[in-house]
Amino acid sequence: MKKAKSLVILLGSLTLLSFFFSCESISDFDTLGRVVSSGIDAGMAIAKAAEPITPEQEYYIGRSVAATLLQSYDLADEVKLTAYLNKICMALVIHSERPELYNGYHVSILDSDQINAFATSGGHILITRGLLSCAENEDALASVIAHEIGHIQLQHSLKAIKTSRSSQAALATGGLFLNLTGNEDLMDLADMMDASINEVITTMVNKGYSKQQEYDADAAAVKLLFDAGYNPHAIISMLQVLQEKQPRSSGGFAKTHPSAKQRINEVNKVLKKYATSPEAINRNKRFNETVFL
Amino acid sequence: MKKYTSIVLIFLFLLPCVFAKAGDTMYVNVKESILKSGTGFFASKLGTVYYGDTVIILAEAGKWTQIELKENPSNKGWIPTANLTKKKIISGKTQNLSESELALAGKGFSAEVEDAMKQRHGELRFDLVDKIEDNYVGDEDLLEFIVEGNLYGGEG
Numbered sequence: 240m241k242k243a244k245s246l247v248i249l250l251g252s253l254t255l256l257s258f259f260f261s262c263e264s265i266s267d268f269d270t271l272g273r274v275v276s277s278g279i280d281a282g283m284a285i286a287k288a289a290e291p292i293t294p295e296q297e298y299y300i301g302r303s304v305a306a307t308l309l310q311s312y313d314l315a316d317e318v319k320l321t322a323y324l325n326k327i328c329m330a331l332v333i334h335s336e337r338p339e340l341y342n343g344y345h346v347s348i349l350d351s352d353q354i355n356a357f358a359t360s361g362g363h364i365l366i367t368r369g370l371l372s373c374a375e376n377e378d379a380l381a382s383v384i385a386h387e388i389g390h391i392q393l394q395h396s397l398k399a400i401k402t403s404r405s406s407q408a409a410l411a412t413g414g415l416f417l418n419l420t421g422n423e424d425l426m427d428l429a430d431m432m433d434a435s436i437n438e439v440i441t442t443m444v445n446k447g448y449s450k451q452q453e454y455d456a457d458a459a460a461v462k463l464l465f466d467a468g469y470n471p472h473a474i475i476s477m478l479q480v481l482q483e484k485q486p487r488s489s490g491g492f493a494k495t496h497p498s499a500k501q502r503i504n505e506v507n508k509v510l511k512k513y514a515t516s517p518e519a520i521n522r523n524k525r526f527n528e529t530v531f532l
Numbered sequence: 533m534k535k536y537t538s539i540v541l542i543f544l545f546l547l548p549c550v551f552a553k554a555g556d557t558m559y560v561n562v563k564e565s566i567l568k569s570g571t572g573f574f575a576s577k578l579g580t581v582y583y584g585d586t587v588i589i590l591a592e593a594g595k596w597t598q599i600e601l602k603e604n605p606s607n608k609g610w611i612p613t614a615n616l617t618k619k620k621i622i623s624g625k626t627q628n629l630s631e632s633e634l635a636l637a638g639k640g641f642s643a644e645v646e647d648a649m650k651q652r653h654g655e656l657r658f659d660l661v662d663k664i665e666d667n668y669v670g671d672e673d674l675l676e677f678i679v680e681g682n683l684y685g686g687e688g
Contacts (some may be wrong), residue, residue: 309657341562377681431641464639
């Protein structure tokens with residue numbers, strides 16, 4: 240028994256070390272990390288523990304989440320502005336570890352005066368007119384999009400799905416020990432999808448992400464902005480505008496996020512490492528030409 | 533004791549993932565990925581690989597991996613490392629499937645499950661989701677946007 244314990248400790252340490260040194264570039268690093276810890280905690284069967292959510296499943300979960308959200312919102316018919324936001328999004332993501340996802344990133348505008356934004360694991364970024372109208376320049380707009388990209392890449396929406404459910408789905412999906420055939424099994428998967436979507440929507444719309452998740456998304460945004468050549472400090476000006484407008488906005492952003500003041504305090508710690516750069520004249524020019532909200 | 537056995541098994545299972553190297557076999561885990569001539573988003577296009585394609589690792593640099601298609605080694609180039617997985621992907625077009633692999637094809641949260649969701653919940657707005665996904669930025673437009681805005685175009 241003692242011998243077995245030492246072996247486990249040795250292998251465990253080796254695994255962790257290997258993660259730190261060589262697995263960082265592999266896409267499912269984060270998921271695998273969680274799998275290891277949950278495997279130890281719950282003593283789960285290996286088939287369950289070893290199945291991360293794949294990019295394809297992220298995509299289909301994200302599509303259903305977006306389809307649910309869009310029951311409550313109309314898309315704004317703003318072709319030029321939507322194209323502009325998608326270019327900003329791409330200018331940011333090409334600098335990240337995951338520039339493509341399963342089917343790329345896509346930004347659209349929600350026809351609502353609420354101040355809010357949503358991002359699904361499928362790469363759908365939905366920003367309300369109300370939030371867009373808070374941006375004073377392209378760099379501030381980029382900071383909103385970068386924050387949402389942060390949520391996607393840190394897989395925050397997927398973390399809302401109960402661990403028991405994701406391992407259940409993983410078991411069905413990986414199918415190492417199950418032979419899924421027939422309509423009944425498809426209905427089981429649809430049940431799991433239903434429950435998962437409900438959990439994601441509850442967190443995204445009603446409960447909100449944890450404060451730490453919001454701070455992490457802000458920190459990821461700062462790095463993306465900097466790497467893309469935007470002024471990372473633009474996120475502060477955006478948060479300051481939100482701070483002024485939040486009390487007047489009912490529901491929406493204020494309900495699901497920590498206060499703008501708290502976010503400013505946290506993101507300022509990250510920004511210490513980054514110099515301020517001026518907004519480029521051309522960026523301000525095209526912003527003024529495109530944003531007519 | 534059972535608990536420890538699980539942990540040892542998990543370690544053994546993860547071992548191949550931890551040490552990805554040249555010569556390894558991996559699978560494309562995104563819908564499609566452009567093969568580029570170098571490690572940059574705007575490097576020239578050499579071809580395309582698709583979901584489930586089996587590829588051989590040639591080299592790694594930063595967040596990019598150079599691969600060649602197993603079935604057609606002349607089809608090679610660089611793609612983001614995040615677009616690859618060690619886990620075999622069973623897709624509709626995967627050939628030479630064993631019986632058990634065939635039984636798994638298309639399982640999971642897939643287009644098939646989405647169809648079931650559509651039947652159950654006619655109110656879900658998948659039509660608008662499709663509209664959102666129609667938003668696409670071409671490489672030339674993006675490069676022009678980046679240059680005009682004095683932004684960075686990425687490495688390579």
